[in-house]
Amino acid sequence: MEKQRYNLHRQARLSVAPMMDWTDRHCRYFHRLLSRETLLYTEMVTSPALVRGGALHLLDHSPQEHPVALQLGGSDPAELAEAARLGAEAGYCEINLNVGCPSDRVQSGTFGAILMRDPKLVAECCAAMIAASPAEVTVKCRIGVDDQDPDIVLPEFIARVAGAGVGRFAIHARKAWLQGLSPKENRDIPPLDYDLVQQMKGMFPALHLSLNGGVATLADAKAALDRGMDGVMIGRAAYHQPADILLEADHLIFGTREQDRSREEIALAMLPYIEAHIAAGGKLGQVTRHMLGLFANQPGARHWKRHLSENAHKPDAGAHTVVQAIEKMQAARAQVQDCGL
CATH class of the missing domain: 3.20.20.70 (Aldolase class I)
Structure with missing residues (x-):
């Protein structure tokens, strides 16, 4: 077992x-x-x-x-x-x-x-x-x-x-x-x-x-x-x-030596799971509602959360919707960095 x-x-x-x-x-x-x-x-x-x-x-x-x-x-x-x-x-x-x-x-x-x-x-x-x-x-x-x-x-x-x-x-x-x-x-x-x-x-x-x-x-x-x-x-x-x-x-907490993973890498690692869930008749929002806080306290977090909140319920929503949310978050982060903030 x-x-x-x-x-x-x-x-x-x-x-x-x-x-x-x-x-x-x-x-x-x-x-x-x-x-x-x-x-x-x-x-x-x-x-x-x-x-x-x-x-x-x-x-x-x-x-x-x-x-x-x-x-x-x-x-x-x-x-x-x-x-x-x-x-x-x-x-x-x-x-x-x-x-x-x-x-x-x-x-x-x-x-x-x-x-x-x-x-x-x-x-x-x-x-x-x-x-x-x-x-x-x-x-x-x-x-x-x-x-x-x-x-x-x-x-x-x-x-x-x-x-x-x-x-x-x-x-x-x-x-x-x-x-x-x-x-x-x-x-x-x-x-x-x-x-x-x-x-x-x-x-x-x-x-x-x-x-x-x-x-x-x-x-x-x-x-x-x-x-x-x-x-x-x-x-x-x-x-x-x-x-x-x-x-x-x-x-x-556990003292293990795990390879560092970024939040973006975690989001991308969810894509195969999301695709399988949708292929089985599920909806994107059933998964992504749990992912809204992934970028909490990070630059661009609001854009990630808003894109998923506004689009995950749409009939054509899928793994590409998550990729779009990542891109919007990254663009907002880059804009903040360019402004020197």
């Missing part, structure tokens, strides 16, 4: 967080071109959709995405066990249980962050998943929800779930407020408590713990690793400024 080729505790030194509507297979293929080492995650897939709905297409991915983990949402141990088995059969090297999402839709299914209230059930779910799947089972959680005291809740939660056999956790260093805050507000308003997550590493030295939440740069990620965290999981920054986070990650 593909998962046997990877030391996931090493790959998880840096990971891109699972993000609904964002980290689909096109996004992951693109991110993999930027970093060969960083661990990638799927969007959350619910166990009812797989087991009761038979939506096995949700497990589709390409071998080029590896190392890649499947994130599941659910709260029924038997159902999660079957979903984990299906995920492992599909080739995923890790199965991650979502205990962090605060959305109303997730709460109504009795999974996500609401499970922070029931560590016994989470442990039962994880034990069932571990028994059913050869892939490593991990957990992504919050530090607590609502009026819980994270200093009490988080260590109790980790101890209980680790007792079921989970050895790796990604901890979003914020509470989730299940009433009164939207999912977006839950990503920004509750204060970050990095110190508490750091304390967990001291309390559970044998566990692999990744810090998640608010990490905006590769330098921030390296600083967290230097302070003793085992890993760092980055979400929105890795999506909106993918090259800033991922292009140097293999060298700075």
Whole structure:
């Protein structure tokens, strides 16, 4: 199996967080071109959709995405066990249980962050998943929800779930407020408590713990690793400024000697994938929407983003549209240089 080729505790030194509507297979293929080492995650897939709905297409991915983990949402141990088995059969090297999402839709299914209230059930779910799947089972959680005291809740939660056999956790260093805050507000308003997550590493030295939440740069990620965290999981920054986070990650985080690749080379490397996707009936915008931030913070970035945004939806849009966007970006960059700015 593909998962046997990877030391996931090493790959998880840096990971891109699972993000609904964002980290689909096109996004992951693109991110993999930027970093060969960083661990990638799927969007959350619910166990009812797989087991009761038979939506096995949700497990589709390409071998080029590896190392890649499947994130599941659910709260029924038997159902999660079957979903984990299906995920492992599909080739995923890790199965991650979502205990962090605060959305109303997730709460109504009795999974996500609401499970922070029931560590016994989470442990039962994880034990069932571990028994059913050869892939490593991990957990992504919050530090607590609502009026819980994270200093009490988080260590109790980790101890209980680790007792079921989970050895790796990604901890979003914020509470989730299940009433009164939207999912977006839950990503920004509750204060970050990095110190508490750091304390967990001291309390559970044998566990692999990744810090998640608010990490905006590769330098921030390296600083967290230097302070003793085992890993760092980055979400929105890795999506909106993918090259800033991922292009140097293999060298700075994993210590590998990769040949330097420019952002233009990454864009051109996507062309065969784009052509194959369109030949199979897909649309250009389904891929390029994930590439809009490739030149973020670079001269000409606005021209790249605008050309793709305005043209990717057109009936004749294709790989040539991406080439045109590169040319417009390069022309704008040259004009800036000619002006001496």
